[in-house]
Amino acid sequence: MQDNIRGRAYVLGDDVDTDQIIPAHYLTYNPAIPEERRMFGVYALSGVPAARAGLPEGRRPFVPEGGEPGEYRIVVGGRNFGCGSSREHAPLALDEAGVEAVIAESYARIFFRNSVNGGYLIPFETPTRLVGEIRTGDDVELDVREHRLTNHTTGRRYELSPLGDILPILEAGDIFAYARAAGTLK
């Protein structure tokens, strides 16, 4: 787990479901095969309707048409981020696209668990709505230990919710490393 993450923010709205994060017709790629795993990054967030892609303006695709992913390191969402299908390809796709953390008001539980147990990204919860506060492309910095977000573009700072129960798993790396360290897995 990194203690500090700085990069550009990509902003989405409420109820971003996993079909938007990675549409179902890409699920035939097998994440266990490296060259296919890459493709999830290429198609990450390709199901988001244009008007809601990259708020507040919209029509800012997460990955430019025909381009490579990697412009954004932090995704900001509203309520119920990652709802819908249980596909782990969703946090995996964001990870493959270079995202290190998502900051949302709340998460659907399977996406939240997948993010942590698979070691893909840090799912931070924010007690205040950041959609509208932060704009796509803003230069933001996350102090993971202090659960604090700084927007260098505007100079504003935001307190996020502590990571709580999931911190030991994030620190270990994933559920396997965590269970081995805890002696649950021999």
Added chain:
Amino acid sequence: MAMTMTEKILARAANRDAVRAGENVWVDVDVLLTHDVCGPGTIGVFYENFGRDAKVWDPDKVVIIPDHYIFTADAKARRNVDILREFVAEQGIRHYYDPGTERYKGVCHVALPEEGHARPGEVLFGTDSHTCTAGAFGEFATGIGNTEAGFVLGAGKLWVKVPETMRFLFEGEMPPYLMAKDLILHIIGDIGVDGATYRAMEFAGQGVHALNIEERMTLCNMGVEAGGKNGIIAPDSVTLDAVQARTDKPFTVVRNDPGATFHSERVYDLARLEPTVAKPHSPDNRAAARELRDVKLDRAYIGSCTGGKITDFLAAARVLKGRRTAIDTFIVPATTRVLGALHTERVGGETLAEIFRAAGCQIGQASCAACLGGPEDTFGRLNEPLRCISTTNRNFPGRMGHKEGEVFLASPLTAAASAVTGRITDPREVL
């Protein structure tokens, strides 16, 4: 200490006398379910972490039911099924239902109980969000990811946070124009798509216990659309008959303790509910079907784990018998058993298949098909920005294939009535 059904099941699986909502516990897994979309990734995680020679913790507790991308020419989809075949052969997994053979079933959530793998009191994890369907059998059933499933394959256990329980009681008698789908769409409209996040949803009351097992499965199935961790219904004679007809494995019936603590309780009077629709693009975007009578449609789709069971097609046939559809109408049985029933179950002397064909419907093969879009050659997929009424579970943007498509979720009765008129129609108009 008084516990809810869900707490009791998790306490037993955690080898504890008692657990409380909010605790994190490691539980022993009774059944792990996976399919062709998440199976290959799960298998990859398993071998990567436990070693190439690793064996699964218990081959009899692993159930693999390919169902998503079966009737497609897509090479990767076919390759993924080959990965499953190789894995079950290596691991000696018997509960595998191979496409292209007599054993092929179709949609895992409907096939699982058909094959006797859903039993009261057990803990079921599946790599699919609609795994919660099996809560209808009085077990703890929930969806997980590939990494977690890969972990379970080797360890036979997983950590879970014990959920609080929200109770939903249905009082009165079910009117002939309502189905379980209307009830769950009504609940989701009330509490929202995140209204039950991290919680168990228990369905109870006289109205629920009067439902057959398939309708109960529909209720639990869409619990995840309110963010629920699991749906659950206390076992009764309907449950026990359904389970014992399919398996002779022993199981333990678990019910709420008197005095158990619940998060909340909502009571509904069935006589006051109406045929319900979820408008695009969210399952909680609720309206009464009669309020949408001016909404013209391009297509009707009756299928999926939510709306492709025998009960669903019997209901659709009641409406379609002797009528013609005004729009393209797709009939997709969830499993091969349901497909068989289309040729044996009758309404007024005619088989369901005869009724659907006479009405102008197209009948597809048993699978998930266009519920989640899938490869472009998928039966019923929205390859154009069409407006579709569907008995499926999700109407997110792009869910059935086209990003600008519009999906209205409804019961099989409402979908069939709408297929006849070509616009959203309350089934009371045609019944």
